Amino acid sequence: MDRNNSRRQLAAMKQSLFDQGHLDEQFIQLEELQDDANPNFVEEIVTLYYRDSSRLISSLEQTLHFCACGRERNPLDFNKLDTIMHQFKGSSSSIGAKKVKAESTLIREYCRTGNAEGCRKSFQQMKKEYVALRKRLENYFQLVRQAGPMERACRPK
């Protein structure tokens, strides 16, 4: 009985992530790569994403912070920022992180137009979305582990 409840909860959690625009179709692509040979694929990829993105966020903070402090207000290194954001956008989109991806696109636009204030504000917003998504996914996968192995629907190849 407990298991059924877990599964219902899981389905609801996932649906909500999609309905609220946190995840997109790409997440489904990842789920479809998961099979008996690779039963925890999605969680593994998402965990990899946390690791990569933490590092990128540190780099971003360093790039944004360094230029804002100090005796002289140094111009923001937009090229460096855009390079990091290019990678961040790519990896976020590869796991289906819809809102994070959208904010990343915005930051890159600000880079292109040389808008430092826009970059900083967007970055704060993006970080918020990232943290929120990460928290929800961590809860989601915790529940996945509790619910146990799921029957996999057969999909015609």
Next chain:
Amino acid sequence: MEIDDLPYQFPEGLRVFVIDHDTTQLHVIANMCFQCNYRVATCIVASFTLHLLRETNGRFFYVILIEAQMSDMDSYQFLQCVTQEIKIPVIMMCADNTTSERMNAIEKGACDYWLKPLNVNHINNMWQQFKNMIKLKEYFR
């Protein structure tokens, strides 16, 4: 040799080299290739891959997938070297969809330019893009 003369299980076993400095994306793409029963090698560094391809004269791989903005070397430089020296098809992948980038890639010899995030259909259908370039003799060795 015509594409229709190939064994029925082709393109299973297609040997793909995936290059991306982002490990998350690298793993996702590699897994999509595994799903299609391709044989995959991966690398996060383009310069080392180029060295490897030169040393082996590209004997072991049929196609290369590379991120358009690698951090260790210019991907377009990589593209030119591979298409001129080693003559294996190269497909560029990028999260940006600008016409100029796409044109640049094709002009420099890329077989195709894929917008990220990839989906499994990209991988499934890719062999059709370069069927005339595939070293068929090597496949049957």
